Amino acid sequence: MTTLLATTSPDDRAAHDGVLARVRTHLPEIAARSAEAEEARAVPAEIITALREAGVFRMSLPRAWGGEQLDLVQSARVVREISRADGSTGWTVQAASMAWFFVRSLPRETLEREVFGDGADLMLRGAIAPKGRATPVAGGYRLSGRWPLASGSFTPDWLLAGFVVDGAPPLPDGRPDMRVALLRPEQATFLDTWDAVGLRATQSTDFTMDDVFVPERFTGPLVGENHIPAPFYGLPYAATGASHDAVVIGCLNGALGDLAELAVSKRPAFDPRMVIGEDPVFQEKFAELHLRTAALWALLEQTGRTVMDRALAGGEPTSTEWFAHTGCHQHIHHEGIRILNEIMTLSGSSGLYSSNPLQRRWRDVRCVSQHVAGNNGSLRRLGAVLSGLEDVR
Secondary structure, three states, rough: OOOOOOOOOHHHHHHHHHHHHHHHHHHHHHHHHHHHHHHHOOOOOHHHHHHHHOOOOOOOOOOHHHHOOOOOOHHHHHHHHHHHHHHHHHHHHHHHHHHHHHHHOOOHHHHHHHHOOOOOOOOOEEEEEEEEEEEEOOOOOEEEEEOOOOOOOOOOOOEEEEEEEEOOOOOHHHHHHHOEEEOOOOOOOOEEOOOOOOHHHHEEEEEEEEEEEEEEEEEOOOOOOOOOOOOOHHOOOOOOHHHHHHHHHHHHHHHHHHHHHHHOOOOOOOOOOHHHHOOOHHHHHHHHHHHHHHHHHHHHHHHHHHHHHHHOOOOOOOHHHHHHHHHHHHHHHHHHHHHHHHHHHHHHHHOOOOOOOHHHHHHHHHHOOHHHOOOOOOHHHHHHHOEEEEEEE
16 A cells, blocks of 8 residues: 655645646637647747747746656646547647756756746757767767657747767666757757647657757756756656556547547437437446546556655655656557547547547547657566566666
8 A cells, every 4th residue: 555655735726726726727629629739730920939838848847946846746737627628739748848957967056047047938849869979078068860750839049958978888787878968959950740640730850950069068868867946857857657547538538528529419320319418328328438547547646646655755766656657648549549449439420520629639639649758668577577577677
């Protein structure tokens, strides 16, 4: 049985409630413009501005640096609400707000003075995968490469890029020396590569750099010590999966809403005397899908709260707790696909039309679930730990 190690402070609850309340005022417009966003392959600039003012892009950052300091679960609640209105907008918010986790190893002085010296209301975009190659030079590195999937239909204040150091000895565990860098966006060239089946408005494009100098103080190890003063950043590496899960669950919540509208209006082709919501078979299946979706959210909150309580207490989650949390990501992504497939089946032909948002949610969830967060091997690791194995990687 998990013991609660700490509780959320009143300041944290007030920040969470404030961000969520401000976000909710924009949800009708986000939903109404979702088809427009998909057609343009970009979340409308006015929506990005409104969400920035609502605090979503600073929501996970430390209060001491001007952020809202929401924890893992609180941030996921915000992402879920936005994703219920539109998956691309939810993905954009989670990608930009959670990516700060990956620069936590940069020197504290660099982050505090040069990055957040004027506040936390900043936009971050980039790719953590170490697709770049860097040559060590005096004072830093010369960096080149091409990075895919840099989500965000906005011009960022900072750009994140993962890279491998050429010629460096391997790390103690045998992996190459992988690092991350913060750069200015004008140092890179963005390419129009994002024409995908789902999340079409996220502009998850490639970017390139060629022999760009990066000062040493703007780099850090991919997996290293945390220098960002908020408990969320003290979690083990790869802690942003909960926000990915929230996109999936938000899309499911939206799809269940779409199905509810069909239940009171759609009539079976060969029995126009009734609407489908009057069919007992439909009713039971709809109820099951609702409860399965609610169970996914309960799982996210339970496993996320467990690891956050450990972080708030200044400790580390146990192996079982951690792999239950990361295994939850894998399960939610794939169970989300199954649930949305069944929702589509219940919708009949109605869900196939471009005018129905259900088809967009279907494609968005399929796209989210291709991410490494949904294919991270943690279910195997959890099973190994539960089976009594100690040295699990």
